[in-house]
Amino acid sequence: MKNGFNPKIRRFVALAEKLPYFDFDDLTGLEKNRNYLKILFSRYEKAGKLIRLKKGLYTTRVFLDAIEKKGFLSIYQEFLANSLCPSSYLSLDYILYEHNCLTELPNNFTSIAKNKTVDFTNNLGNFFYHKIKNNLFCGFAVVKRGDFSVLKASKAKALFDYVYLRKNGLSDKKAVEELRLNLDNFKAGDWREFKKYVVLGGSAKIKKIFKLLRQ
Secondary structure (H helix, E strand, O other), rough: OOOOEEEEEHHHHHHHHHOEEEEEHHOOOOOOOHHHHHHHHHHHOOOOOOEEOOOOOHHHHHHHHHHHHHHHHHHHHHHHHHHOOOOOEHHHHHHHHHHOOOOOOOOEEEEEEEEOOEEEEOOOEEEEEEEEOOOHHOEEEEEEEEEEEEEEEEEEHHHHHHHHHOOHOOOHHHHHHHHOOOOOOOOOOHHHHHHHHHHHHHHHHHHHHHHHHHO
């Protein structure tokens, strides 16, 4: 974003370029007229200097270029996956691929959300969120890199989430095999953790799938 002659716009630019994302409320200290902000946002977005992340939420091209230069773009995308839908953690295909449990590179950032199923698409990727029961919203930890902290599922929880959402279609060994999962690197501790979620979920279908996965 290029500084203009208007001091107010210069202050807006200086603040916006330092934030990982922002909305109108973050800038009302500089400008209380929301209509003016909407016009300003629209102008900069059309110029490619503002990147719309979802309705009402933005980042700047300057900020993205800076973190990409530092090698932090990938962790920022993960951080964004948490931020676009509060009370969520990365899981499913994305985490399974990270642990070499899936051979095909996922096209999306896949997450488990506590409150709703939703998705967002922007210039930084496709972000999908799947709701799960409150008592199963667990099995994740904070991963830090640079200035960013990200909630990511453990390997075992990612697998549990993955089959839990597909449990109605995994009625026999053939269906499980068609998932083409690579579970060679699942250790005894991973399976114990997985079984903990099976008990917590209390689903007879998941108990059966657990046995099929271990065969």
